Amino acid sequence: MSNGLQVIRAQSLRTRNTFGIDATTPLALRVNDPAQLPEALAMAPDALVLGGGSNLLLVSTPDAVLELANDDIGVIAEDGDHVVVRCGAGAVWHDFVMATLRRGWSGLENLSLIPGTVGASPIQNIGAYGVEVMERIIAVDAWDRHEARWTRFTATDCAFTYRDSRFKHEPDRYVVTSVEFRLDRIPRLRLDYAGIRDELAVMAIDTPAANDVAEAVVRIRRRKLPDPAVIGNAGSFFKNPIVATGLAEALRGAHPDLPVFPAGSPDCCKLSAAWLIDRCGWKGHRDGDAGVSAGHALVLVNHGHATGAQLLDLARRIAASVQECFGVAIEPEPRIIGARW
Ligand SMILES: Cc1cc2nc3c(=O)[nH]c(=O)nc-3n(C[C@H](O)[C@H](O)[C@H](O)COP(=O)(O)OP(=O)(O)OC[C@H]3O[C@@H](n4cnc5c(N)ncnc54)[C@H](O)[C@@H]3O)c2cc1C
Structure with missing residues:
Protein backbone atom coordinates (compact mmCIF):
# COMPACT_ATOMS: atom_id res chain seq x y z
CA MET A 1 0.00 0.00 0.00
CA ALA A 69 -12.98 2.97 -3.58
CA ASN A 70 -13.83 6.70 -3.47
CA ASP A 71 -17.44 6.97 -2.31
CA ASP A 72 -17.81 10.53 -1.04
CA ILE A 73 -21.05 12.43 -1.64
CA GLY A 74 -20.99 16.23 -1.92
CA VAL A 75 -23.41 19.01 -2.78
CA ILE A 76 -22.13 21.06 -5.72
CA ALA A 77 -25.01 23.52 -6.12
CA GLU A 78 -28.47 24.16 -4.74
CA ASP A 79 -31.36 26.22 -5.98
CA GLY A 80 -34.96 26.33 -4.84
CA ASP A 81 -36.23 23.05 -6.27
CA HIS A 82 -33.06 21.22 -7.20
CA VAL A 83 -29.73 20.08 -5.87
CA VAL A 84 -26.62 19.05 -7.81
CA VAL A 85 -24.84 16.19 -6.07
CA ARG A 86 -21.47 14.65 -6.91
CA CYS A 87 -20.71 11.08 -5.89
CA GLY A 88 -17.43 9.15 -6.03
CA ALA A 89 -17.31 6.30 -8.54
CA GLY A 90 -16.62 3.64 -5.91
CA ALA A 91 -19.89 4.15 -4.02
CA VAL A 92 -22.35 1.28 -4.09
CA TRP A 93 -25.22 2.46 -6.29
CA HIS A 94 -28.06 1.42 -3.99
CA ASP A 95 -26.33 2.97 -0.94
CA PHE A 96 -26.05 6.23 -2.88
CA VAL A 97 -29.74 6.12 -3.84
CA MET A 98 -30.69 5.53 -0.19
CA ALA A 99 -28.39 8.36 0.95
CA THR A 100 -30.06 10.81 -1.46
CA LEU A 101 -33.52 9.83 -0.27
CA ARG A 102 -32.52 10.22 3.39
CA ARG A 103 -31.50 13.80 2.60
CA GLY A 104 -34.82 14.52 0.92
CA TRP A 105 -33.55 14.47 -2.67
CA SER A 106 -35.64 12.46 -5.11
CA GLY A 107 -35.25 11.33 -8.71
CA LEU A 108 -33.35 8.05 -8.33
CA GLU A 109 -35.96 6.08 -6.35
CA ASN A 110 -37.09 3.98 -9.35
CA LEU A 111 -33.46 2.84 -9.77
CA SER A 112 -33.26 1.38 -6.25
CA LEU A 113 -31.49 -1.95 -5.76
CA ILE A 114 -29.71 -2.02 -9.12
CA PRO A 115 -26.43 -3.77 -8.26
CA GLY A 116 -23.06 -2.17 -8.92
CA THR A 117 -21.31 1.12 -8.42
CA VAL A 118 -22.00 4.79 -9.11
CA GLY A 119 -19.01 4.85 -11.52
CA ALA A 120 -20.63 2.18 -13.69
CA SER A 121 -24.06 3.85 -13.77
CA PRO A 122 -23.31 5.99 -16.86
CA ILE A 123 -21.52 3.15 -18.71
CA GLN A 124 -24.71 1.44 -19.82
CA ASN A 125 -27.10 4.23 -18.77
CA ILE A 126 -28.77 2.04 -16.14
CA GLY A 127 -32.52 2.01 -16.20
CA ALA A 128 -35.48 0.42 -14.47
CA TYR A 129 -39.15 1.01 -13.75
CA GLY A 130 -39.57 3.68 -16.41
CA VAL A 131 -36.49 5.77 -15.51
CA GLU A 132 -33.01 5.96 -17.04
CA VAL A 133 -30.09 7.47 -15.14
CA MET A 134 -29.32 9.76 -18.14
CA GLU A 135 -32.33 11.84 -17.04
CA ARG A 136 -30.42 12.78 -13.87
CA ILE A 137 -26.75 12.83 -14.86
CA ILE A 138 -25.38 16.25 -15.66
CA ALA A 139 -21.63 15.50 -15.75
CA VAL A 140 -19.15 12.64 -15.60
CA ASP A 141 -15.50 13.09 -14.56
CA ALA A 142 -12.99 10.59 -15.88
CA TRP A 143 -9.35 9.83 -16.55
CA ASP A 144 -8.68 9.45 -20.28
CA ARG A 145 -6.12 6.66 -20.72
CA HIS A 146 -5.45 7.51 -24.39
CA GLU A 147 -4.67 11.15 -23.72
CA ALA A 148 -3.33 10.65 -20.17
CA ARG A 149 -5.41 13.51 -18.80
CA TRP A 150 -8.50 14.30 -16.74
CA THR A 151 -11.64 14.99 -18.69
CA ARG A 152 -15.20 16.03 -17.98
CA PHE A 153 -18.27 15.05 -20.00
CA THR A 154 -21.62 16.79 -20.04
CA ALA A 155 -24.67 14.55 -20.38
CA THR A 156 -24.77 15.39 -24.10
CA ASP A 157 -21.12 14.36 -24.51
CA CYS A 158 -21.97 11.01 -22.93
CA ALA A 159 -24.21 10.13 -25.95
CA PHE A 160 -26.64 8.22 -23.80
CA THR A 161 -29.23 5.98 -25.44
CA TYR A 162 -31.08 2.86 -24.26
CA ARG A 163 -28.50 0.82 -22.22
CA ASP A 164 -25.71 2.56 -24.06
CA SER A 165 -23.26 5.48 -23.92
CA ARG A 166 -19.99 6.59 -25.48
CA PHE A 167 -18.17 4.76 -22.67
CA LYS A 168 -19.54 1.40 -23.80
CA HIS A 169 -18.06 1.96 -27.26
CA GLU A 170 -14.57 2.74 -25.93
CA PRO A 171 -14.52 0.34 -23.00
CA ASP A 172 -10.80 0.54 -22.24
CA ARG A 173 -10.37 4.28 -22.58
CA TYR A 174 -12.04 6.14 -19.69
CA VAL A 175 -11.94 5.53 -15.96
CA VAL A 176 -14.97 7.27 -14.46
CA THR A 177 -14.01 8.84 -11.14
CA SER A 178 -17.20 10.66 -10.15
CA VAL A 179 -20.69 11.42 -11.45
CA GLU A 180 -22.88 14.51 -10.91
CA PHE A 181 -26.64 14.22 -10.64
CA ARG A 182 -29.39 16.84 -10.64
CA LEU A 183 -32.03 15.78 -8.11
CA ASP A 184 -35.33 17.24 -6.94
CA ARG A 185 -36.24 18.72 -3.59
CA ILE A 186 -39.89 18.63 -4.62
CA PRO A 187 -40.58 15.08 -5.77
CA ARG A 188 -41.99 14.38 -9.22
CA LEU A 189 -42.77 10.72 -8.74
CA ARG A 190 -42.93 8.28 -11.64
CA LEU A 191 -45.55 5.69 -10.79
CA ASP A 192 -46.63 4.85 -14.32
CA TYR A 193 -44.47 1.75 -14.77
CA ALA A 194 -46.35 -1.54 -14.43
CA GLY A 195 -46.38 -2.84 -10.91
CA ILE A 196 -45.44 0.25 -8.85
CA ARG A 197 -48.98 1.46 -8.17
CA ASP A 198 -50.12 -2.08 -7.37
CA GLU A 199 -47.26 -2.56 -4.93
CA LEU A 200 -48.01 0.77 -3.24
CA ALA A 201 -51.63 -0.37 -2.91
CA VAL A 202 -50.46 -3.60 -1.25
CA MET A 203 -48.36 -1.44 1.09
CA ALA A 204 -51.58 0.54 1.83
CA ILE A 205 -49.99 3.82 0.71
CA ASP A 206 -52.31 6.30 -1.04
CA THR A 207 -50.07 9.35 -1.24
CA PRO A 208 -46.55 8.00 -1.65
CA ALA A 209 -43.31 9.80 -0.86
CA ALA A 210 -40.12 9.04 -2.81
CA ASN A 211 -39.05 6.61 -0.05
CA ASP A 212 -42.24 4.65 -0.54
CA VAL A 213 -41.60 4.34 -4.27
CA ALA A 214 -38.08 3.08 -3.51
CA GLU A 215 -39.52 0.54 -1.07
CA ALA A 216 -42.10 -0.61 -3.64
CA VAL A 217 -39.36 -1.05 -6.28
CA VAL A 218 -37.17 -2.97 -3.80
CA ARG A 219 -40.06 -5.29 -2.94
CA ILE A 220 -40.89 -5.97 -6.61
CA ARG A 221 -37.24 -6.55 -7.53
CA ARG A 222 -36.66 -8.93 -4.60
CA ARG A 223 -39.65 -10.95 -5.71
CA LYS A 224 -38.90 -11.01 -9.43
CA LEU A 225 -35.14 -11.17 -9.90
CA PRO A 226 -32.85 -14.00 -8.84
CA ASP A 227 -30.45 -12.83 -6.10
CA PRO A 228 -26.80 -13.20 -7.23
CA ALA A 229 -25.94 -14.12 -3.63
CA VAL A 230 -28.09 -17.23 -4.11
CA ILE A 231 -27.53 -18.01 -7.81
CA GLY A 232 -24.95 -16.36 -10.07
CA ASN A 233 -26.38 -14.03 -12.70
CA ALA A 234 -25.89 -10.60 -14.29
CA GLY A 235 -29.53 -9.50 -14.40
CA SER A 236 -30.96 -9.21 -17.91
CA PHE A 237 -28.46 -10.83 -20.25
CA PHE A 238 -30.03 -9.45 -23.44
CA LYS A 239 -31.15 -5.95 -24.37
CA ASN A 240 -34.64 -5.49 -25.73
CA PRO A 241 -34.12 -5.35 -29.52
CA ILE A 242 -35.03 -2.19 -31.42
CA VAL A 243 -36.42 -3.06 -34.85
CA ALA A 244 -38.01 -1.30 -37.83
CA THR A 245 -41.69 -0.51 -37.22
CA GLY A 246 -42.64 -2.57 -40.31
CA LEU A 247 -41.02 -5.70 -38.85
CA ALA A 248 -42.65 -5.09 -35.46
CA GLU A 249 -46.07 -4.78 -37.14
CA ALA A 250 -45.53 -7.95 -39.18
CA LEU A 251 -44.50 -9.87 -36.05
CA ARG A 252 -47.48 -8.47 -34.14
CA GLY A 253 -49.73 -9.68 -36.95
CA ALA A 254 -48.37 -13.21 -36.56
CA HIS A 255 -48.13 -13.07 -32.74
CA PRO A 256 -50.82 -10.73 -31.32
CA ASP A 257 -49.52 -11.12 -27.75
CA LEU A 258 -45.99 -9.89 -28.65
CA PRO A 259 -45.20 -6.89 -26.40
CA VAL A 260 -44.14 -3.87 -28.52
CA PHE A 261 -42.97 -0.59 -26.94
CA PRO A 262 -42.17 2.83 -28.39
CA ALA A 263 -38.48 3.42 -29.07
CA GLY A 264 -38.36 7.20 -29.37
CA SER A 265 -38.95 7.43 -33.14
CA PRO A 266 -41.90 6.46 -35.39
CA ASP A 267 -39.49 4.41 -37.56
CA CYS A 268 -38.65 1.87 -34.90
CA CYS A 269 -40.09 -0.06 -31.96
CA LYS A 270 -38.67 -1.96 -29.00
CA LEU A 271 -39.60 -5.62 -28.59
CA SER A 272 -39.51 -7.70 -25.43
CA ALA A 273 -36.41 -9.92 -25.56
CA ALA A 274 -37.85 -11.94 -22.66
CA TRP A 275 -40.98 -12.74 -24.68
CA LEU A 276 -38.97 -13.78 -27.76
CA ILE A 277 -36.66 -16.03 -25.71
CA ASP A 278 -39.53 -17.53 -23.75
CA ARG A 279 -41.37 -18.34 -27.00
CA CYS A 280 -38.30 -20.19 -28.23
CA GLY A 281 -38.63 -22.42 -25.18
CA TRP A 282 -35.51 -21.42 -23.25
CA LYS A 283 -36.97 -20.49 -19.85
CA GLY A 284 -35.60 -22.91 -17.24
CA HIS A 285 -33.26 -24.58 -19.79
CA ARG A 286 -30.05 -25.97 -18.32
CA ASP A 287 -26.82 -27.27 -19.89
CA GLY A 288 -24.72 -28.48 -16.98
CA ASP A 289 -24.29 -25.49 -14.70
CA ALA A 290 -25.10 -22.89 -17.37
CA GLY A 291 -28.80 -22.15 -17.56
CA VAL A 292 -31.70 -19.79 -18.07
CA SER A 293 -33.63 -18.73 -14.98
CA ALA A 294 -36.87 -20.66 -14.56
CA GLY A 295 -38.61 -17.44 -13.55
CA HIS A 296 -37.11 -14.98 -16.00
CA ALA A 297 -36.20 -15.83 -19.60
CA LEU A 298 -33.81 -12.86 -19.87
CA VAL A 299 -31.59 -13.96 -17.00
CA LEU A 300 -28.78 -16.45 -17.59
CA VAL A 301 -27.73 -18.23 -14.41
CA ASN A 302 -24.69 -20.08 -13.11
CA HIS A 303 -25.93 -23.08 -11.15
CA GLY A 304 -22.49 -23.56 -9.60
CA HIS A 305 -19.39 -24.06 -11.67
CA ALA A 306 -20.29 -22.82 -15.17
CA THR A 307 -17.44 -21.15 -17.01
CA GLY A 308 -17.79 -17.90 -18.89
CA ALA A 309 -17.31 -19.81 -22.16
CA GLN A 310 -20.21 -22.16 -21.31
CA LEU A 311 -22.51 -19.24 -20.51
CA LEU A 312 -21.46 -17.45 -23.69
CA ASP A 313 -22.12 -20.57 -25.75
CA LEU A 314 -25.62 -20.83 -24.27
CA ALA A 315 -26.24 -17.12 -24.94
CA ARG A 316 -25.18 -17.52 -28.58
CA ARG A 317 -27.52 -20.48 -29.08
CA ILE A 318 -30.41 -18.51 -27.55
CA ALA A 319 -29.72 -15.56 -29.87
CA ALA A 320 -29.45 -17.85 -32.91
CA SER A 321 -32.82 -19.44 -32.14
CA VAL A 322 -34.51 -16.03 -31.74
CA GLN A 323 -32.99 -14.96 -35.06
CA GLU A 324 -34.24 -18.13 -36.73
CA CYS A 325 -37.78 -18.01 -35.28
CA PHE A 326 -38.44 -14.28 -35.53
CA GLY A 327 -35.73 -12.77 -37.77
CA VAL A 328 -34.68 -10.52 -34.86
CA ALA A 329 -31.09 -10.06 -33.65
CA ILE A 330 -30.70 -9.82 -29.88
CA GLU A 331 -27.53 -8.54 -28.24
CA PRO A 332 -26.01 -9.04 -24.82
CA GLU A 333 -26.20 -6.32 -22.20
CA PRO A 334 -23.13 -7.28 -20.09
CA ARG A 335 -19.59 -6.69 -21.27
CA ILE A 336 -17.95 -9.91 -22.39
CA ILE A 337 -14.31 -10.14 -21.36
CA GLY A 338 -12.11 -12.29 -23.57
CA ALA A 339 -14.46 -12.99 -26.47
CA ARG A 340 -16.38 -11.17 -29.17
CA TRP A 341 -20.15 -11.47 -29.42
C1 LIG B 1 -29.61 -9.01 -10.33
C2 LIG B 1 -29.21 -7.90 -11.26
C3 LIG B 1 -30.14 -6.95 -11.63
C4 LIG B 1 -29.80 -5.92 -12.51
N1 LIG B 1 -30.74 -5.01 -12.83
C5 LIG B 1 -30.43 -3.99 -13.67
C6 LIG B 1 -31.41 -3.02 -14.01
O1 LIG B 1 -32.55 -3.06 -13.54
N2 LIG B 1 -31.06 -2.04 -14.86
C7 LIG B 1 -29.79 -1.94 -15.38
O2 LIG B 1 -29.54 -1.00 -16.14
N3 LIG B 1 -28.83 -2.84 -15.06
C8 LIG B 1 -29.13 -3.86 -14.22
N4 LIG B 1 -28.17 -4.79 -13.91
C9 LIG B 1 -26.82 -4.67 -14.49
C10 LIG B 1 -25.80 -3.96 -13.58
O3 LIG B 1 -26.24 -3.93 -12.26
C11 LIG B 1 -25.54 -2.52 -14.04
O4 LIG B 1 -25.11 -2.50 -15.38
C12 LIG B 1 -24.48 -1.84 -13.18
O5 LIG B 1 -24.38 -0.48 -13.52
C13 LIG B 1 -23.09 -2.48 -13.30
O6 LIG B 1 -22.29 -1.89 -12.29
P1 LIG B 1 -20.97 -2.59 -11.80
O7 LIG B 1 -20.30 -1.64 -10.87
O8 LIG B 1 -21.27 -3.92 -11.25
O9 LIG B 1 -20.15 -2.69 -13.15
P2 LIG B 1 -19.15 -3.85 -13.60
O10 LIG B 1 -19.93 -5.08 -13.91
O11 LIG B 1 -18.04 -3.99 -12.64
O12 LIG B 1 -18.61 -3.25 -14.96
C14 LIG B 1 -19.45 -3.13 -16.09
C15 LIG B 1 -18.70 -2.33 -17.16
O13 LIG B 1 -18.51 -1.00 -16.70
C16 LIG B 1 -17.12 -0.70 -16.64
N5 LIG B 1 -16.89 0.13 -15.46
C17 LIG B 1 -17.29 -0.12 -14.18
N6 LIG B 1 -16.92 0.91 -13.39
C18 LIG B 1 -16.30 1.81 -14.19
C19 LIG B 1 -15.68 3.07 -13.98
N7 LIG B 1 -15.62 3.64 -12.75
N8 LIG B 1 -15.11 3.71 -15.02
C20 LIG B 1 -15.14 3.16 -16.27
N9 LIG B 1 -15.70 1.97 -16.54
C21 LIG B 1 -16.28 1.31 -15.51
C22 LIG B 1 -16.42 -2.04 -16.56
O14 LIG B 1 -15.06 -1.97 -17.02
C23 LIG B 1 -17.31 -2.88 -17.46
O15 LIG B 1 -17.01 -2.62 -18.81
C24 LIG B 1 -28.48 -5.84 -13.02
C25 LIG B 1 -27.53 -6.80 -12.64
C26 LIG B 1 -27.88 -7.82 -11.77
C27 LIG B 1 -26.85 -8.81 -11.35
Missing part, protein backbone atom coordinates in the same frame (compact mmCIF):
# COMPACT_ATOMS: atom_id res chain seq x y z
CA SER A 2 1.30 3.48 -0.85
CA ASN A 3 -0.60 6.76 -0.71
CA GLY A 4 -3.99 5.10 -0.85
CA LEU A 5 -3.05 2.68 -3.65
CA GLN A 6 -3.40 -0.98 -2.73
CA VAL A 7 -1.62 -3.60 -4.82
CA ILE A 8 -2.88 -7.16 -4.48
CA ARG A 9 -1.21 -10.10 -6.22
CA ALA A 10 -3.29 -13.15 -7.24
CA GLN A 11 -6.77 -11.84 -6.43
CA SER A 12 -9.70 -14.23 -6.80
CA LEU A 13 -12.55 -12.65 -8.76
CA ARG A 14 -15.15 -15.27 -7.86
CA THR A 15 -16.92 -13.01 -5.38
CA ARG A 16 -16.21 -9.93 -7.50
CA ASN A 17 -18.47 -10.88 -10.43
CA THR A 18 -22.13 -11.63 -9.83
CA PHE A 19 -22.06 -14.62 -12.21
CA GLY A 20 -19.64 -16.14 -9.67
CA ILE A 21 -17.21 -17.18 -12.41
CA ASP A 22 -14.05 -18.60 -10.92
CA ALA A 23 -10.96 -16.69 -12.07
CA THR A 24 -7.85 -15.34 -10.39
CA THR A 25 -6.28 -12.19 -11.76
CA PRO A 26 -2.53 -11.82 -11.27
CA LEU A 27 -2.89 -8.17 -10.20
CA ALA A 28 -5.62 -6.11 -8.51
CA LEU A 29 -5.13 -2.39 -7.93
CA ARG A 30 -7.41 -0.59 -5.50
CA VAL A 31 -7.43 3.18 -5.73
CA ASN A 32 -8.80 5.04 -2.71
CA ASP A 33 -8.08 8.48 -4.15
CA PRO A 34 -8.51 9.13 -7.91
CA ALA A 35 -5.32 11.23 -7.79
CA GLN A 36 -3.51 7.87 -7.61
CA LEU A 37 -4.88 6.70 -10.96
CA PRO A 38 -1.84 7.69 -13.06
CA GLU A 39 0.43 5.76 -10.67
CA ALA A 40 -1.88 2.74 -10.71
CA LEU A 41 -2.25 2.74 -14.49
CA ALA A 42 1.51 3.00 -14.94
CA MET A 43 1.62 -0.48 -13.36
CA ALA A 44 -1.17 -1.89 -15.54
CA PRO A 45 -2.20 0.45 -18.39
CA ASP A 46 -4.88 -1.94 -19.71
CA ALA A 47 -6.36 -2.99 -16.36
CA LEU A 48 -10.06 -3.82 -16.49
CA VAL A 49 -12.00 -1.30 -14.42
CA LEU A 50 -14.07 -3.42 -12.06
CA GLY A 51 -17.05 -2.06 -10.16
CA GLY A 52 -19.45 -4.54 -8.61
CA GLY A 53 -18.90 -7.03 -11.45
CA SER A 54 -22.66 -7.17 -12.04
CA ASN A 55 -22.53 -6.47 -15.78
CA LEU A 56 -19.63 -8.65 -16.82
CA LEU A 57 -19.13 -12.10 -18.29
CA LEU A 58 -15.58 -13.34 -17.70
CA VAL A 59 -14.75 -15.67 -20.58
CA SER A 60 -11.05 -15.14 -19.93
CA THR A 61 -9.23 -13.79 -16.89
CA PRO A 62 -8.12 -10.16 -17.06
CA ASP A 63 -4.37 -9.65 -16.56
CA ALA A 64 -5.15 -6.87 -14.08
CA VAL A 65 -8.18 -5.20 -12.54
CA LEU A 66 -8.57 -1.68 -11.19
CA GLU A 67 -11.10 -0.90 -8.47
CA LEU A 68 -12.08 2.54 -7.23
